[in-house]
Amino acid sequence: xxxHPSPTATPRSDHSVDSAxxxxxxxxxxxxxxxxxxxxxxxxxxxRAFLRRALAGYYTTRDGQKARYRDWEHARDxxxxxxxxxxxxxxxxxxxFADRFEAGGGKVHWARDAAEAxxxxxxxxxxxGAKAIIKSKCMTSEEIHLNAALEAxxxxxxxxxxxxxxxxxxxxxxxxxVFPCMHVRRGEISKLFExxxxxxxxxxxxxxxxxxxxxxxxxxxxxxxxxxxxxxLVAETGQISITENEGNARLTxxxxxxxxxxxxxxxxxxxxxxxxxxxxxxxTAGTGQPLTCYNTLYGGPRAAGECDGPREMHVVLLDNGRxxxxxxxxxxxxxxxxxCGACLNVCPIFKNxxxxxxxxxxxxxxxxxxxxxxxxxxxxxxxxxxxxxxGACTDACPVRIDIHHHLLHNxxxxxxxxxxxxxxxxxxxxxxxxxxxxxxxxxxxxxxxxLWLLKKLRLPLLRDxxxxxxxxxxxxxxxxxxxxxxxxxAVARGRTDADGRPQ
Amino acid sequence: MNARDAILARVREALTVPGxxxxxxxxxxxxxxxxxxxxxxxxxNLPVLALxxxxxxxPDGGATPEERLALLADNLGKLKAVFHRVPTIHAAQDLLxxxxxxxxxxxxxxxxxxxxxxxxxxxxxxxxxxxxxxAVTADPTTDSSLRKDAxxxxxxxxxxxxxxxxxxxxxxVSSASCGGRSLSVLPPVHVVVAVPEQIVATLADAFDAxxxxxxxxxxxxxxxxxxxxxxxxxxxxxxxxAHGPKELFVILVEDL
Numbered sequence: 001x002x003x004h005p006s007p008t009a010t011p012r013s014d015h016s017v018d019s020a021x022x023x024x025x026x027x028x029x030x031x032x033x034x035x036x037x038x039x040x041x042x043x044x045x046x047x048r049a050f051l052r053r054a055l056a057g058y059y060t061t062r063d064g065q066k067a068r069y070r071d072w073e074h075a076r077d078x079x080x081x082x083x084x085x086x087x088x089x090x091x092x093x094x095x096x097f098a099d100r101f102e103a104g105g106g107k108v109h110w111a112r113d114a115a116e117a118x119x120x121x122x123x124x125x126x127x128x129g130a131k132a133i134i135k136s137k138c139m140t141s142e143e144i145h146l147n148a149a150l151e152a153x154x155x156x157x158x159x160x161x162x163x164x165x166x167x168x169x170x171x172x173x174x175x176x177x178v179f180p181c182m183h184v185r186r187g188e189i190s191k192l193f194e195x196x197x198x199x200x201x202x203x204x205x206x207x208x209x210x211x212x213x214x215x216x217x218x219x220x221x222x223x224x225x226x227x228x229x230x231x232x233l234v235a236e237t238g239q240i241s242i243t244e245n246e247g248n249a250r251l252t253x254x255x256x257x258x259x260x261x262x263x264x265x266x267x268x269x270x271x272x273x274x275x276x277x278x279x280x281x282x283x284t285a286g287t288g289q290p291l292t293c294y295n296t297l298y299g300g301p302r303a304a305g306e307c308d309g310p311r312e313m314h315v316v317l318l319d320n321g322r323x324x325x326x327x328x329x330x331x332x333x334x335x336x337x338x339x340c341g342a343c344l345n346v347c348p349i350f351k352n353x354x355x356x357x358x359x360x361x362x363x364x365x366x367x368x369x370x371x372x373x374x375x376x377x378x379x380x381x382x383x384x385x386x387x388x389x390x391g392a393c394t395d396a397c398p399v400r401i402d403i404h405h406h407l408l409h410n411x412x413x414x415x416x417x418x419x420x421x422x423x424x425x426x427x428x429x430x431x432x433x434x435x436x437x438x439x440x441x442x443x444x445x446x447x448x449x450x451l452w453l454l455k456k457l458r459l460p461l462l463r464d465x466x467x468x469x470x471x472x473x474x475x476x477x478x479x480x481x482x483x484x485x486x487x488x489x490a491v492a493r494g495r496t497d498a499d500g501r502p503q
Numbered sequence: 504m505n506a507r508d509a510i511l512a513r514v515r516e517a518l519t520v521p522g523x524x525x526x527x528x529x530x531x532x533x534x535x536x537x538x539x540x541x542x543x544x545x546x547x548n549l550p551v552l553a554l555x556x557x558x559x560x561x562p563d564g565g566a567t568p569e570e571r572l573a574l575l576a577d578n579l580g581k582l583k584a585v586f587h588r589v590p591t592i593h594a595a596q597d598l599l600x601x602x603x604x605x606x607x608x609x610x611x612x613x614x615x616x617x618x619x620x621x622x623x624x625x626x627x628x629x630x631x632x633x634x635x636x637x638a639v640t641a642d643p644t645t646d647s648s649l650r651k652d653a654x655x656x657x658x659x660x661x662x663x664x665x666x667x668x669x670x671x672x673x674x675x676v677s678s679a680s681c682g683g684r685s686l687s688v689l690p691p692v693h694v695v696v697a698v699p700e701q702i703v704a705t706l707a708d709a710f711d712a713x714x715x716x717x718x719x720x721x722x723x724x725x726x727x728x729x730x731x732x733x734x735x736x737x738x739x740x741x742x743x744x745a746h747g748p749k750e751l752f753v754i755l756v757e758d759l
Contacts, residue, residue, distance in 0.1 A: 054739040071560040077526055078557030084525035085553065091514045098507075104723070110506040162745055163736035179736065186737055205737035209745055216746060220689075221651045237721060247688050247732040247747020253724070254684035255651055265510065273554040276707035279727070280561060280671060290562065290578065291671040291706075293733055294688075294747070296726040303723040307614070307634040308650075308683040323513035329522035400526070 030359060031382040037357040038386075047183070051351055054182050058345050061288030068290070079281045080400040082274040083336035086235070090326065090335075093235040093268035094317065100238025104300030106313040113320050114144035121146065121227070121260055122153060124314050128258045130155070130224035136242075136249035137161035138229030139177050139339065140262045140318055143361045143374075146227070157227075158219050160248035162212050169196050175355035177362055178286055178341030183354060216248070226252035226310070230263035231338065232278065233315075236271045238299060240315060243282060245293040253298060259310040261298070265317050266326075266335040278338060278399075285398035286340035321374035331406050334369045336399045343393035343403055349386050358383065365393035369406040384410035422461070441478065448474040554707055564670035564704025571669035571702050578672025582730030583743060584751040595622050595696065595756050599661075602752065603628055606692070608658040614682025616663040618696040618756065623661060631657055633682045654685060659692035660748075665725075666712045667697055667753070670705040673729045674753065675713070679722030687728065693748040698756055 041047070066072045086093050098108040109124075111117035117140075125133065133155055135141065147168070150157045159168040163180035167173065169192050174180035181189075189208050193199045199211045228249050232241035240261050242249045253259045269278065275295075283289040302309030325335050344350045344364030355363040360371045360383070368383035384407040387393075393403040433439050451474040455466055475482075504512070565571035579586040589595045599622055603611070610629040613619050623630060631653055638650065654660075662682050666675040674695050676687050687693050703709050706727070713721065732747030743749050 057739060068562040069560060070563065074560040075557050078553045078560065081525045081556060082553035088518065088522065091511050091518065094511065094514070110510050112506050112509055116506060160746065161736070162734050166736070179739065181736055182739060184737075189737060205740045206742045208737055209734055209742040213744065213746055217655060220746075221655055237719075239721070239725075245732070246734050246745035248745070250688045250726065251685065251746055254688065265514070271552070271554070272710050273552070273707055276705065276710060277553050277557040277561065279706065287735070289729070290582075291673055291727060291729040293729050293731075294726055295673075295729070296724060297721075298724055299721055300723050302684075303679070306678045306683055306723060307638040308685050309678060309723055317510070319510045319513065323510065323517050326514060327517035327520065329520050332522040 030379050033359060034357055034382055034386070037359070038353040041354040041357055042352055047354070048352060050185065051183065051354065054179075055345055055351065058288060062284060062342075063288075065284045065288045065290060069284075075277065075281060076398055076400050078277050079398050080336065082269055082277055083338070083399050084333070086268040086270050086274075087266060087326070087332065087335045089270070090265065090268060093233070093270060094265060096235035097233045097238055097268060098317070100235070101240075101300065101315060102238075104238055105303070106300040106315060109314060109316045111316055111318045111320070114318075117144045117262060117316055117318050117320070118146060118149045120316050121262065122149065124258065124260055124312075125150070125155060125225055128225055128312070130258065132219070132223045133157045133225045133227060134219055134223035134252050134256060135159050135164075135227040136229070136244065136252040137164050137180070138227060138262055139174075139361060140229055140264055141227065142173060142177075143320065144262070144318070146262070158216070158223075160216055160220070160252055161244070161246060162209060162248075165212055165216070166192065169193075172356075173361070175363070176341060176344055176350075177339060177364075177367075178344070183356075220251045220255045223252075223256045225258045225260060226256035227260045227262065228252055230261045230267060230315070231282070232275060233263060233268045233317075234272050234275065234297070235268055237297075239272070239297040241275060241279075242296050242298070243279065243292045243294070244296075245287075245289075247294055250294050250296055253296070254309060257311050259298070259301065259313045260316065261314070262316045262318060264322055265319055266322050266337075281398040282338050282340050285342040285396065325370060325373045328373070330409055331369065331373070333401050334366065334373075334403075334406060336401055337366050337370070338399055339366075340398060342396040342398065346392040346396045348388055348390065348392065353386070358386070365403045365407070366401070369401075369403055369410070372410055381410060381414040384408075384414065441480065444478050448476075448478065558705075558707070561705065562670050564668070564708065566704075568699065568702070571704055572699065574669040575667055575672060575702055578669070579730075579753060582672050582751075584672070584730050584753060586753045586755070588755045588757055590757050592618075592621050592756055592759060595754050596625070598754060599623075599694065600626060602694075603659075606658065610657045611659045611661055612654050612657040612682075612686055612690055613661040614663075614686055616680075616682070616696075618663050618698070619661050622696055622754075628658075633686050651685070651689075654689050657690045659694055660686040660688075660690040661694045661696065662687050664695050664697050664701065665716065666709045667702045667755075668704075668706055668709050668727070669702055671727075671729055673706070673709075673727040674751075675709050676726050676728060677713075677717075677722040678724035679717070684724050687726070688732075688747045691744065691748055692750045692752070693728070693731075694752045694754065696754050696756065698759065 069075050101108055109120045111120055147157050159165045166181040166189055175183040186203055186205055190201045193211050194201055197215055228242055230240040231243045279295050280291055283292045301311055301313040326332055343366050347364050350364045358367055360367045368386055371383055372380040387407045389404050391404045433443055455471055565574045576586050587598055589598055603626055608628045610631055612631045612633055613623055614634045664674045664676050665680055678684050681687055703712055731743045731749055731751040732745045733743050734745035735741050
C-alpha cells in the first residue's frame with residue numbers, strides 16, 4: 001500500500017470528543033465556541049454565497065423528482081409508518097435482525113457506547129491480521145472517532161468516498177453529513193491533491209474526481225478490511241442496506257477479506273418491502289434523485305458457490321445514547337431519521353452559520369435535536385436556540401419528524417432544568433406593570449423617548465441582542481393615544497354596500 | 504450482563520412508556536395542557552403495511568409492458584445510461600463488438616449466463632471469466648489479489664441481471680446470478696444484457712421477482728444499480744464514474 005498521507009490528528013471543529021475519547025468540552029465551552037464560530041462564519045459573505053450556490057440546484061432537482069410521486073405527502077405518511085413501526089418495536093426488530101443475519105453466516109456485535117464499538121472493531125481487525133483498511137462513508141464511525149482510534153493502533157485507514165477522502169486529507173470532520181466537503185472550493189481540492197497525491201493542478205471537478213479514482217483503485221484491491229456504515233437493517237431478511245452514489249461502498253464490501261458494518265440500532269425496518277418506500281424517498285429528499293446510484297443489500301459474507309466477496313462479515317450494532325432518545329416518548333420519533341440531510345439543505349441557520357459551527361457529528365436541525373440526547377442536554381442545549389423555528393426542516397423531512405417542535409421542547413426542557421432567574425424576574429416585572437394601566441402608559445412614554453439610548457448605553461444584558469439589530473424608530477404617540485384619536489370607522493358611520501358589508 | 508442483553512433491556516425499558524402513534528406529531532402530544540397520547544395503536548398489529556399505504560402514491564411504474572418499457576428507456580436516458588433495444592442476439596453481438604472496437608477494449612470480464620455467453624463469442628478482444636470452477640471453489644489462500652487485479656485490469660464487465668425496474672430505471676443484480684460482487688462495479692464500463700420479460704414496474708415488484716427466483720435464501724449481495732457511478736462532492740457538480748463504472752449500457756434483446 002502506498003504511504004498514505006496521514007491526516008492531522010485533531011479535527012478542527014468537532015468540539016467535543018465522547019467521554020472515552022478525550023477532552024469533553026465544558027457546557028459553557030461548547031456554547032461559547034458556537035457563538036464564536038457562528039459570528040466568524042456569518043461575516044464570510046463570500047463563503048455563504050458559495051454555500052447557497054452549491055445548494056441552489058437542490059431545490060430544483062428535488063422538486064422535479066417529488067413531482068413524479070403521485071402524492072408525495074401521502075408517501076411521507078407511509079415512510080413515517082414504516083419507520084415508526086420499527087422504532088416502536090425496536091427490541092423485537094433487533095432480535096429478529098440479529099438472528100437472521102447470523103443465520104446468513106455473519107456475526108453480530110453489540111456496542112453500548114463508542115468505546116465498546118472501537119474495541120470490538122479493533123479486535124476484529126487484529127484477529128484478521130489486517131494491515132490496510134478501506135472505509136466507505138460512515139457517520140457512526142465519525143460519531144465514535146474510529147479513524148483516530150485505528151491510527152493510534154498503527155493501522156492505515158483510507159476514506160474512499162470522495163468527499164470524506166478530501167476531508168480526511170484536510171484533517172477536518174464532515175461539514176454536512178451527506179455532502180462532507182461541500183464547503184471546499186475546487187481550487188483548494190486541486191492544491192490538496194497536488195500536495196498529498198502529487199497530481200497536476202486542475203480546475204475541473206471531473207479531473208479531480210478521476211485523480212481520486214485512480215489513487216483509490218489499488219487501495220481497494222490491497223485492503224484487508226473494509227468498513228462501511230449501513231442505512232437500514234432489515235429484520236425480516238437479516239440484511240443490511242447501504243445507499244451510495246459512487247460505488248465505493250460496493251467495492252469496500254466486495255474486495256477486502258473482511259467486511260465490518262457499524263450501524264446505529266435505530267436503523268431497523270421490519271420488512272424488505274419497506275425499502276420499496278424508503279429508498280426512493282431517501283434519494284429524493286436527500287439529493288433529488290429517483291434512487292441513489294447503488295442501493296445494496298448484504299445478508300452476510302460470500303455464500304457457497306459465489307465467486308468473490310469477503311470471507312467474514314460483521315455488523316456492529318451501536319447504541320451510544322440512542323436508547324436514551326427512545327426513552328423520551330416526546331422525541332422518540334427523531335430516531336426515525338434516515339439521515340437524508342434534507343433538513344440541513346433547507347435550514348436558514350445551517351446556510352448562515354455553516355456545518356462546522358455546530359461542533360457535532362450530525363449538523364443542522366436534526367443534529368440539534370439528537371445531539372443534546374447523545375451528549376447530555378446541559379452541554380448542547382444551545383443548539384436548540386440555533387433555529388428560527390420556521391419549520392422548513394419539518395416540512396422537508398421525508399419521514400415526518402417534527403423537528404422544529406423538538407427544538408422548542410428542548411428549549412422548554414432546558415429552562416425547566418436550569419431556570420433563568422433573570423428572565424423570570426423580568427417577566428414578573430412586566431406582568432406587574434402591564435396590570436396597571438397608568439404605570440404602563442408612563443413606562444411607555446419613558447421608553448418612547450429613551451429608545452435611542454438603549455443602543456448607546458450598551459447595557460450588558462441587551463448588548464449582544466442589539467449589536468446586530470437596528471432598533472425601530474419610536475413613534476411619537478402611543479398606540480392607545482392613536483386609538484383614542486382615530487378616525488371613526490366606516491361601520492360606525494353607517495355606510496354599507498348592498499350586501500351589508502362596510503364599504 | 505452482556506452488551507446485547509444490556510442494550511435490549513434499555514430498549515425494552517424505554518418502550519414501556521407509550522409514545523405518540525404514527526402520523527401523530529409530538530407537538531400534538533405535549534404542551535398546551537394536552538393529555539399524552541392515550542391510546543397508542545396496538546403494536547405489531549398495524550392496520551396497514553407501509554408499502555400498501557404507499558403503493559398508490561409512489562412514482563408510477565407503468566401498467567402495461569409497453570408503458571414499463573417506455574418508462575425504463577426514459578429513466579435510463581435521464582440517468583445518463585445508454586439503452587439499446589436490439590431484435591436478436593446477433594444484433595446484440597454486433598452492437599457489443601462495435602462498442603468494443605470503438606473503445607479499443609483489450610479484455611472484457613464476464614460470467615456464465617445464458618445471455619452473456621452467446622453474445623461474447625467471437626468478441627474481438629481477450630475475455631476473462633470471473634466465475635470459473637477454480638474461482639467458485641477457491642479457498643482463502645488462492646483468493647489472492649491476483650484475481651482482483653485481473654478483473655481490475657479489464658475494460659468492461661458484461662453481466663446479466665435479475666430485473667430491470669421501470670419506476671426508477673434501476674438494474675437489479677445479485678452476487679449469485681451476476682458474477683459475484685465486483686464484476687458489475689470494478690471495471691470502468693458495465694454492460695447489462697437483459698430480455699423484456701425481466702422488466703418490472705416498481706421496486707416492490709423487483710423484491711417479488713427476487714423471492715420468486717431465490718425463495719427465502721437470498722444471495723449474499725443484492726444491488727439496485729441506478730445509472731453509472733456518480734458524485735457531486737466537488738461543488739455539487741455532477742461527475743460520472745467516481746469509483747464504479749463511468750459508462751453503463753443496457754442491451755435489451757427483444758427476441759431470443
